[in-house]
Amino acid sequence: xxxxxxxxxxxxxxxxxxxxxxxERPAPLRQAVYDALLELIVNRTLAPGQHLVEAELAxxxxxxxxxxxxxxxxxxxxxxxxxxxxxxxxxxxxxxEEADQLLAVRSVLETYSAKLAAEHATASDVKLLRKLQxxxxxxxxxxxxxxxxxxxxxxxxxxxxxxxxxxxSEMIGLVDRRVRWYYTPIARPRSRDSWNEHAxxxxxxxxxxxxxxxxxxxxxxxxxxxxxHDRKTxxxxxxxx
Amino acid sequence: xxxxxxxxxxxxxxxxxxxxxxxERPAPLRQAVYDALLELIVNRTLAPGQHLVEAELAxxxxxxxxxxxxxxxxxxxxxxxxxxxxxxxxxxxxxxEEADQLLAVRSVLETYSAKLAAEHATASDVKLLRKLQxxxxxxxxxxxxxxxxxxxxxxxxxxxxxxxxxxxSEMIGLVDRRVRWYYTPIARPRSRDSWNEHAxxxxxxxxxxxxxxxxxxxxxxxxxxxxxHDRKTxxxxxxxx
DNA sequence: CAGAAGAAGATTGCATACAGTATACGGACA
DNA sequence: TGTCCGTATACTGTATGCAATCTTCTTCTG
Numbered sequence: 001x002x003x004x005x006x007x008x009x010x011x012x013x014x015x016x017x018x019x020x021x022x023x024e025r026p027a028p029l030r031q032a033v034y035d036a037l038l039e040l041i042v043n044r045t046l047a048p049g050q051h052l053v054e055a056e057l058a059x060x061x062x063x064x065x066x067x068x069x070x071x072x073x074x075x076x077x078x079x080x081x082x083x084x085x086x087x088x089x090x091x092x093x094x095x096x097e098e099a100d101q102l103l104a105v106r107s108v109l110e111t112y113s114a115k116l117a118a119e120h121a122t123a124s125d126v127k128l129l130r131k132l133q134x135x136x137x138x139x140x141x142x143x144x145x146x147x148x149x150x151x152x153x154x155x156x157x158x159x160x161x162x163x164x165x166x167x168x169s170e171m172i173g174l175v176d177r178r179v180r181w182y183y184t185p186i187a188r189p190r191s192r193d194s195w196n197e198h199a200x201x202x203x204x205x206x207x208x209x210x211x212x213x214x215x216x217x218x219x220x221x222x223x224x225x226x227x228x229h230d231r232k233t234x235x236x237x238x239x240x241x
Numbered sequence: 242x243x244x245x246x247x248x249x250x251x252x253x254x255x256x257x258x259x260x261x262x263x264x265e266r267p268a269p270l271r272q273a274v275y276d277a278l279l280e281l282i283v284n285r286t287l288a289p290g291q292h293l294v295e296a297e298l299a300x301x302x303x304x305x306x307x308x309x310x311x312x313x314x315x316x317x318x319x320x321x322x323x324x325x326x327x328x329x330x331x332x333x334x335x336x337x338e339e340a341d342q343l344l345a346v347r348s349v350l351e352t353y354s355a356k357l358a359a360e361h362a363t364a365s366d367v368k369l370l371r372k373l374q375x376x377x378x379x380x381x382x383x384x385x386x387x388x389x390x391x392x393x394x395x396x397x398x399x400x401x402x403x404x405x406x407x408x409x410s411e412m413i414g415l416v417d418r419r420v421r422w423y424y425t426p427i428a429r430p431r432s433r434d435s436w437n438e439h440a441x442x443x444x445x446x447x448x449x450x451x452x453x454x455x456x457x458x459x460x461x462x463x464x465x466x467x468x469x470h471d472r473k474t475x476x477x478x479x480x481x482x
Numbered sequence: 483c484a485g486a487a488g489a490a491g492a493t494t495g496c497a498t499a500c501a502g503t504a505t506a507c508g509g510a511c512a
Numbered sequence: 513t514g515t516c517c518g519t520a521t522a523c524t525g526t527a528t529g530c531a532a533t534c535t536t537c538t539t540c541t542g
Contacts (some may be wrong), residue, residue: 109350
């Protein structure tokens with residue numbers, strides 16, 4: 001838990017492997033801790049409402065409390081944990097209301113991002129989208145839930161990226177992950193419809209039809225929201241949105 | 242700086258004064274530090290690009306490095322500083338591109354919030370809006386820049402609050418403050434127009450006309466964006482947006 | 483004189499130690 | 513027997529110390 005004996009930087013030897021954007025910077029431990037904790041929260045190892053004791057997390061992750069605290073700070077501002085003064089961190093418990101509000105905001109943001117994407121998409125962008133779409137369809141036929149969820153997230157992220165608005169893109173990323181967190185445990189069989197809508201979306205973007213793209217995305221998002229509300233009989237689980 | 246001798250909680254004597262929501266919680270130092278640093282950044286005591294040395298800030302604020310570090314964490318995730326590994330914190334330097342992207346996102350979010358506000362506004366909500374509008378108009382005639390800026394922020398915040406979507410409201414708050422930070426140093430004489438548009442907005446919300454409210458807010462935001470781009474001759478300074 | 487290697491200072495990152503506060507348990511008293 | 517109070521324990525909040533790293537200045541060499 002204490003100290004790694006030697007250095008932790010990548011060797012400076014050859015420039016050959018410089019393909020990777022940048023050599024891992026000193027690799028702040030807090031970032032690793034943040035990722036680890038987020039993973040634990042998302043996959044529900046740490047249940048909503050659970051009290052996170054710094055010392056326990058620190059020991060579990062093999063670091064001191066300091067990086068854990070810093071990670072918890074970020075997790076709070078990103079909405080994953082609540083930090084009650086003098087009491088500590090608690091995994092955030094999503095409410096019905098909050099989930100709906102997030103879905104609403106996501107709808108607005110994604111609609112806009114789809115519009116922008118249609119305006120800015122290059123040929124290679126469209127190519128990427130089609131590739132992701134194909135990956136999704138394949139995951140659909142193999143009924144591989146994990147791949148399906150990932151394909152879905154990738155496609156949406158790609159659209160956001162193509163919008164060329166970084167601020168927007170980051171915000172969508174944040175909102176999206178939280179929505180998925182709330183949403184995933186709820187089984188729903190919307191995958192086929194969902195990917196049909198994706199196909200429509202990609203087509204609209206390829207055409208550079210901003211209005212259409214926005215409309216499709218809006219309906220897509222509202223469908224998801226509706227599905228969320230309609231859930232009553234948790235059928236077989238698949239990806240969604 | 243170190244320890245307050247006695248307790249800091251309010252006496253439990255009578256419940257009469259329970260009007261104040263909650264007794265001041267232990268008041269985490271990091272929060273105070275966060276507020277202090279944000280203030281210093283916004284009013285440009287800490288210039289964009291400036292290197293923030295933890296030890297200096299700590300001494301200046303009369304605390305140890307720890308709370309400063311935690312505050313810097315939050316400031317980073319909120320977009321006010323950049324935290325370069327092993328180098329420290331630097332006040333974020335806004336680029337043209339980023340400012341425009343923020344303005345775009347804000348436009349989308351505020352438009353939506355105006356729509357929702359029109360749908361949810363109660364009589365007392367409208368009353369509050371009219372009061373804020375009046376305060377703005379008064380600040381306008383007295384040409385009190387500071388009051389004008391505040392009145393403007395208050396009105397927008399009120400609309401966001403009336404939308405009854407907390408997630409949205411918080412997001413707008415975040416984006417708004419950053420926009421204002423980029424925007425304020427640029428002189429612009431849009432106040433009169435701006436408050437006329439505000440009046441229109443309030444009227445639409447009072448009518449419960451969501452479409453109209455959204456449209457007015459959209460135009461309002463796009464005007465601001467336009468003004469931002471058109472700035473060439475920094476005329477007399479006033480509030481804006 | 484230009485450029486590179488080296489050393490010293492400054493600053494971050496992480497770990498540990500201490501103090502203050504909240505919660506839980508147990509006993510005394512009505 | 514129930515309630516209140518006091519004590520003990522656990523955990524957070526803050527401060528300090530140390531090692532690793534980055535920056536800058538100096539000095540040496542071509």
